[in-house]
Amino acid sequence: MFIRKSASSLTGAEQTAFVSAVLELKSSPSLMHPGDQTRHRYDDFVEVHLNAMAVMESTPPGQSWGHMASAFGPWHRVLLHHFEAELQQINPAVTLPYWDWTVDHDPTSPIWNPSFLGGNGQHNGLVPDGPFAQAHGAWPLVVLDDPANDVPFLTRFMGQAQDARSLPTTGMVTSARGTTPYDSSPWEDMMRDQNDPTQWTGFRIQLEVVLHNLVHRWVGGTMGAMSSPNDPVFWLHHGNIDRLWSDWIRQHQDQSPYLPLTGGPQGHNLYDPMIFHADGAPAPWQGDSRPVDVLDHHSLGYSYDTDPPGEVKLPMGPVPAQAELPVAAGEPVMAAMETAARRALPRFVLAREIAGLRDSPTESQSTQGPR
Ligand code: ZN
Numbered sequence: 001m002f003i004r005k006s007a008s009s010l011t012g013a014e015q016t017a018f019v020s021a022v023l024e025l026k027s028s029p030s031l032m033h034p035g036d037q038t039r040h041r042y043d044d045f046v047e048v049h050l051n052a053m054a055v056m057e058s059t060p061p062g063q064s065w066g067h068m069a070s071a072f073g074p075w076h077r078v079l080l081h082h083f084e085a086e087l088q089q090i091n092p093a094v095t096l097p098y099w100d101w102t103v104d105h106d107p108t109s110p111i112w113n114p115s116f117l118g119g120n121g122q123h124n125g126l127v128p129d130g131p132f133a134q135a136h137g138a139w140p141l142v143v144l145d146d147p148a149n150d151v152p153f154l155t156r157f158m159g160q161a162q163d164a165r166s167l168p169t170t171g172m173v174t175s176a177r178g179t180t181p182y183d184s185s186p187w188e189d190m191m192r193d194q195n196d197p198t199q200w201t202g203f204r205i206q207l208e209v210v211l212h213n214l215v216h217r218w219v220g221g222t223m224g225a226m227s228s229p230n231d232p233v234f235w236l237h238h239g240n241i242d243r244l245w246s247d248w249i250r251q252h253q254d255q256s257p258y259l260p261l262t263g264g265p266q267g268h269n270l271y272d273p274m275i276f277h278a279d280g281a282p283a284p285w286q287g288d289s290r291p292v293d294v295l296d297h298h299s300l301g302y303s304y305d306t307d308p309p310g311e312v313k314l315p316m317g318p319v320p321a322q323a324e325l326p327v328a329a330g331e332p333v334m335a336a337m338e339t340a341a342r343r344a345l346p347r348f349v350l351a352r353e354i355a356g357l358r359d360s361p362t363e364s365q366s367t368q369g370p371r
């Protein structure tokens with residue numbers, strides 16, 4: 001079992017090893033586009049994420065793969081697991097650090113050091129220092145949301161968005177972690193009425209919409225795009241999100257660690273293979289993963305440095321066998337209804353646009369209203 005550590009606790013040598021492995025992946029051949037000299041293996045991971053978000057911005061929006069829906073937790077866990085495994089093929093000593101943004105809470109935090117992730121953007125958001133700066137020449141952005149108009153270099157605008165002046169606080173994390181159940185019907189946020197707070201309940205919405213989206217908006221620039229894994233801090237941010245899901249499972253052993261068990265949209269039920277590529281499009285890696293396969297992060301080989309000492313199996317609520325679950329009758333009709341009702345949501349939808357959900361219940365982070 002290897003340990004994922006807080007990013008700010010890495011030694012200089014550990015920072016260097018992580019950065020070197022990431023840079024090597026950025027220059028390794030693409031597996032999704034073999035022979036394409038313009039793309040590399042790191043870019044494959046960016047492409048998977050961009051595709052996953054783009055399906056939600058089409059008209060009408062398509063079936064969610066891993067955002068604004070139940071599989072947000074396990075989908076990103078699998079993405080991170082494959083990414084980390086490929087870093088470990090390059091250097092077996094490397095593990096994915098996580099960014100605890102309640103501790104490393106501003107642009108002066110050590111993770112933004114020039115020897116690690118580099119710092120805040122300057123002119124036009126351009127990050128001027130660190131290994132991923134345009135000036136170093138090792139980090140051209142290849143997979144972009146809008147290749148004709150997006151800049152091909154790393155940008156950050158920390159804390160500059162009017163609706164994201166500061167990062168989530170410990171109080172916000174505690175509040176989110178206390179929320180049950182894991183998720184609630186209709187399981188896809190595109191199906192929910194933004195003006196009806198009773199439709200926005202459960203931990204997954206707190207985790208994704210309130211905490212996770214705010215961090216993307218706070219970093220801004222590259223992190224605000226569908227192609228946000230172009231900023232390596234994406235992996236550290238999602239490491240923390242992944243850690244918080246495992247903490248929630250441990251804290252609520254009277255709850256199902258994941259929902260829906262059945263009857264939800266394709267790719268989101270407990271025993272559904274999750275979606276990482278469109279039909280007929282190249283797969284990013286071999287094999288399928290279902291939410292049930294990844295409920296215990298230890299089963300994927302890792303622990304967090306905040307896990308209880310000696311824990312090798314995550315204690316969790318009941319997980320029914322597939323044979324115990326009812327077959328979802330009438331699913332085609334339900335799918336047709338869902339398609340009709342689906343509505344596009346703004347990317348990294350603002351929590352405060354949803355009545356009853358707030359970025360911070362205790363602090364006024366911004367005097368500005370929504371938008
Ligand atoms: Zn994502």
Ligand code: ZN
Pocket residue numbers: 212216238
């Ligand atoms: Zn994200």
